Amino acid sequence: MPTHHVETDYLILGAGAMSMGFADVILTEDPTARIVMVDRHANPGGHWNDAYPFVRLHQPAAFYGLNSTPLGHGGEDLSGGADLVAYYRQAMDRFIRTGRLQFLPMSEYEGDGRIVSTVDPDRVTTVTAHRRIVDGTYMQVRVPSVCAPKYTIDPGVTVIPPNGLAQVRRPWERYVIIGAGKTAIDAILFLLGNQVNPDRIQWIAPNEAWLLDRAHMQPSIVLDSVVSMVESIADSTTIDEAFLELEQKGIVFRLDDQTLPTKWRCATVDRGELATLRRVEDVVRLGRVQDIGSEEIRLDRGTIPTVTDTLFVDCSANGLVQVDPHPLFSAGRVTLQSVFMCQQTFSAALLAHMELLDLSDERRNKICVPVPHPELTHDLASTLVATTQNMLSCNRHMALWLRRSRLYLGHHSAPHRYLLGSGKLAVINRRARVAMKGMLHKASAT
Incomplete structure (x- = not known):
C-alpha cells in the first residue's frame, strides 16, 4: 500500500x-x-x-x-x-x-x-x-485500566481495575481499594452506593490529601473561591497554616481531622460524599503496596493480613503525572500544558487563541507560563501564584476573549463580582508571591 x-x-x-x-x-x-x-x-x-x-x-x-x-x-x-x-x-x-x-x-x-x-x-x-x-x-494522562500495578501479585490473588467493579457478578468477603486519589474515592462511593456493607471494605491509602469542597467550585462563586485561596496564601507563613485557614473558610477539607495531609491534587468532592467515605473505618496508612500475597499484604511500613475471598481494586495509577515545565511555544511546535491550576481544557483553548495572535513566541511565553499539575501541599502556593500571574497577564492582552470564554472560571461570575475579584487578585498577587517564596524556602529546609 x-x-x-x-x-x-x-x-x-x-x-x-x-x-x-x-x-x-x-x-x-x-x-x-x-x-x-x-x-x-x-x-x-x-x-x-x-x-x-x-x-x-x-x-x-x-x-x-x-x-x-x-x-x-x-x-x-x-x-x-x-x-x-x-x-x-x-x-x-x-x-x-x-x-x-x-x-x-x-x-x-x-x-x-x-x-x-x-x-x-x-x-x-x-x-x-x-x-x-x-x-x-505531554501531560501523560493515565488511568488504571491501561496501567499495570507497580507492585507484585501472587498467583491466585484477584486484582482488577475500577472498570471491573461494574462487572462483579458475585459478592466477595472483602473489597480492598488500593490508592488515595479521586479514583479510589469513586470506587469506594460506587461500592457503598450499591449497598456494600462498609465493614467489608478496606482502604489502603498511602497518603492523605486535602480535598476541595465542590460547593465552592460552583460557576457563580468559583472566582470568589480562587480569590480566597490566594488570600490564604498571602496571609500565611507556612503552607499548613494556609490550608488550615482554607479549611476554616470551608473551601477544603480532609478525611482524617487528626492528620495534616501532605498531598494536594485538586480532587473535588461534596460534603455528602465526605460523610459517606467516613463510613469506611478500616483505613490502612502504611504507605504504598509492595506485594500482595495470598496471606498478607506487604507495604512500605509494615504488613497486614488478608483473607482468601478478597477482591483487590487497583486505583494506584497516577492519572496526572507532574511533568517538568516545557516551553509552551517554540519553533514549529506547541506543547499543551496547563496554564491555570487544574484547568486543562481552558488552558488548551487559551493557548490556541494565543497561537492566532500576532505575537512572537518569546512574547507568548512571557504572557503565560506552564502550571504543572500539583502533587504536594506546597504546590498549592506555586500553582496558585503562577495561575494568578497568568490571569492578570491575559487580562492585559485578551480581556474580552477571556471574559467571553465559557471555560474560564471568571466567565460565570456576575459583572460586578468579576470586576471585584479580578481587582482583588491584582492587589494580593504581590503579597502572595512573597509568601510563596517563604513557604517554599521552609519546605526545602525541612
Missing part, C-alpha cells in the same frame, strides 16, 4: 480533551486553518475512552470541554464518562464536516511527520505541518 501524504497547517498529536480544545478554537477563530489529528484510540476523548463506567467530572461541566460547545445542563451538573465520549465524538464529526480537519484514529505518530496505523502497518501517512506540530500528549 503506497504512503499517503497530507499537507496541513497543524498536526495535533492526540485527540484527548486538551487537543480537542485546541482544535476547536483554531477551527472557530481561523476559517482558513487546516488540521490533521492523530490518536491511538478509535474515538476522540483520550482517557475518557478508558475510564471506569461510573466516572464523572469532579467539577461542574459548565467549565469543561470545548469553548464553542456547552457541556451538560449547566449549574452543578457533573457529566459522566459516557456523556463525555459522546460529546467529543459529536464534536469530531462537526470538525470533520468542515472539510478542514482530518482525523487519523487507531494510529501512532512515529516522528518526522510519519503516522502508522496500529491495525495495518502498511497504512502509512506522512504529514507536512506548515505552521505547528501540537503535542497534546
Whole structure:
C-alpha cells in the first residue's frame, strides 16, 4: 500500500480533551486553518475512552470541554464518562464536516511527520505541518485500566481495575481499594452506593490529601473561591497554616481531622460524599503496596493480613503525572500544558487563541507560563501564584476573549463580582508571591 501524504497547517498529536480544545478554537477563530489529528484510540476523548463506567467530572461541566460547545445542563451538573465520549465524538464529526480537519484514529505518530496505523502497518501517512506540530500528549494522562500495578501479585490473588467493579457478578468477603486519589474515592462511593456493607471494605491509602469542597467550585462563586485561596496564601507563613485557614473558610477539607495531609491534587468532592467515605473505618496508612500475597499484604511500613475471598481494586495509577515545565511555544511546535491550576481544557483553548495572535513566541511565553499539575501541599502556593500571574497577564492582552470564554472560571461570575475579584487578585498577587517564596524556602529546609 503506497504512503499517503497530507499537507496541513497543524498536526495535533492526540485527540484527548486538551487537543480537542485546541482544535476547536483554531477551527472557530481561523476559517482558513487546516488540521490533521492523530490518536491511538478509535474515538476522540483520550482517557475518557478508558475510564471506569461510573466516572464523572469532579467539577461542574459548565467549565469543561470545548469553548464553542456547552457541556451538560449547566449549574452543578457533573457529566459522566459516557456523556463525555459522546460529546467529543459529536464534536469530531462537526470538525470533520468542515472539510478542514482530518482525523487519523487507531494510529501512532512515529516522528518526522510519519503516522502508522496500529491495525495495518502498511497504512502509512506522512504529514507536512506548515505552521505547528501540537503535542497534546505531554501531560501523560493515565488511568488504571491501561496501567499495570507497580507492585507484585501472587498467583491466585484477584486484582482488577475500577472498570471491573461494574462487572462483579458475585459478592466477595472483602473489597480492598488500593490508592488515595479521586479514583479510589469513586470506587469506594460506587461500592457503598450499591449497598456494600462498609465493614467489608478496606482502604489502603498511602497518603492523605486535602480535598476541595465542590460547593465552592460552583460557576457563580468559583472566582470568589480562587480569590480566597490566594488570600490564604498571602496571609500565611507556612503552607499548613494556609490550608488550615482554607479549611476554616470551608473551601477544603480532609478525611482524617487528626492528620495534616501532605498531598494536594485538586480532587473535588461534596460534603455528602465526605460523610459517606467516613463510613469506611478500616483505613490502612502504611504507605504504598509492595506485594500482595495470598496471606498478607506487604507495604512500605509494615504488613497486614488478608483473607482468601478478597477482591483487590487497583486505583494506584497516577492519572496526572507532574511533568517538568516545557516551553509552551517554540519553533514549529506547541506543547499543551496547563496554564491555570487544574484547568486543562481552558488552558488548551487559551493557548490556541494565543497561537492566532500576532505575537512572537518569546512574547507568548512571557504572557503565560506552564502550571504543572500539583502533587504536594506546597504546590498549592506555586500553582496558585503562577495561575494568578497568568490571569492578570491575559487580562492585559485578551480581556474580552477571556471574559467571553465559557471555560474560564471568571466567565460565570456576575459583572460586578468579576470586576471585584479580578481587582482583588491584582492587589494580593504581590503579597502572595512573597509568601510563596517563604513557604517554599521552609519546605526545602525541612
